Amino acid sequence: MSESPLTEHGDSAEQARLRAEVRHLRARLRAHPLISEAQGMLRERYALPDSESAFALLQRASQQYNVKLRTLAGALTAVPRPDPRQSLWFPRRARHAEPRLTFDRTGRAGPGNRGAVLGAVLGQTLAVIDAGMGNVQTADRTDGGLRIEKHTGLTPDFVDFFGHVGKDGTSCALAARNVAQVTVQDVATDPVFTEPAREAILRAGSHACHSVPLTTASGVCVGMVSAHLDHRIKGLTTAQTKALDIVGGEAGAWLAWYDRTVVLDALEYLHALGRGHTGRRVRRS
Known part of the structure; x- marks a missing residue:
């Protein structure tokens, strides 16, 4: 029965x-x-x-x-x-003045507010890519790798699985290692993922993703913002990539300022x- x-x-x-x-x-x-x-x-x-x-x-x-x-x-x-x-x-x-985020035209990110700034970074990235899911990670000084600090649209199991990622096995790890944007057109077939990571992403409903390193003026990766889409994609346009370069550079400069101030x-x-x-x-x- x-x-x-x-x-x-x-x-x-x-x-x-x-x-x-x-x-x-x-x-x-x-x-x-x-x-x-x-x-x-x-x-x-x-x-x-x-x-x-x-x-x-x-x-x-x-x-x-x-x-x-x-x-x-x-x-x-x-x-x-x-x-x-x-x-x-x-x-x-x-002491230096707080860097300005030119893409935060609404002023959502209040002075010195890390959570609001990371939210603005994530919101702008999702808007540029037209995605409904994504997360922001910051570099983990103690354990190395990246640690999730902000997310939206992702399942609790996804956030738990990718709460901390190392140097290999994910697109964000590759983007951090190369300090360059990475597009995954099809999660199901891209070799960048380990099989457990691939399964976790697909279970969350993500079939494509794009990762943008947050970098300082000297080119150090201090974080990552990633967008996840519920469908496969062919890639980003030049205009989208340039807009996300601005997000990554300004966010990286802000995070560096936050740490030293x-x-x-x-x-x-x-x-x-x-x-x-x-x-x-x-x-x-």
């Missing part, structure tokens, strides 16, 4: 819940080692009594400058430690908090 529609629906809902729980746990596990390392550094540096106090300082600096906790922790572990005799962590750094401001604030709470217990806000 076949199962009733009610039972089938219940099983489907339970499977979806379990998949969502697994995705959440994977995300936490990916971030946990980095944040734990940052907590240990703060405890040693400011003689904090426990890891909870270190996390509370990270949380306050993250909220003050609207910098993701993982981004702040990664920066903390990557830059040289401050001089304990100095009140400023980076006393001689030069907003993120360093957040680290300066974290240093001030640490100096002000040396040896003391700190509660989460």
Whole structure:
């Protein structure tokens, strides 16, 4: 006897819940080692009594400058430690004006707002290509590769599978390696993908895609924006490619500015908090 529609629906809902729980746990596990390392550094540096106090300082600096906790922790572990005799962590750094995004004519991206800027980058890319699905990734300083930060129209399973990608097996990895736009006209046949990656993309309803590297003025790839289409394509026009070159260059310049300005401001604030709470217990806000 076949199962009733009610039972089938219940099983489907339970499977979806379990998949969502697994995705959440994977995300936490990916971030946990980095944040734990940052907590240990703060405890040693400011003689904090426990890891909870270190996390509370990270949380306050993250909220003050609207910098993701993982981004702040990664920066903390990557830059040289401050001089304990100095009140400023980076006393001689030069400050530059925030780069303008010429394609953001609506002003959606507020000053220093990383999430809004990445949203504008994704929106412009999808508009140029006339696609309904896509994502923005940024370079992962800690683990290498690319990590998804913004997406639209993609399934949760797609976002989980491609949450972090390495140097091979995807079109975005190829675009990052060559620092050049990559068009996949037919996902089902293009050799750039590993078979698991190909299956994950096809399951999400994507049959073609285009990846654009986000690059600094010196040609360093600091991120990637990719559009996915529900049909095969023949390629992009010269006008589309040029428009996306502008998106990639301006977005890359903005991300470089953000890292050396907003993120360093957040680290300066974290240093001030640490100096002000040396040896003391700190509660989460």
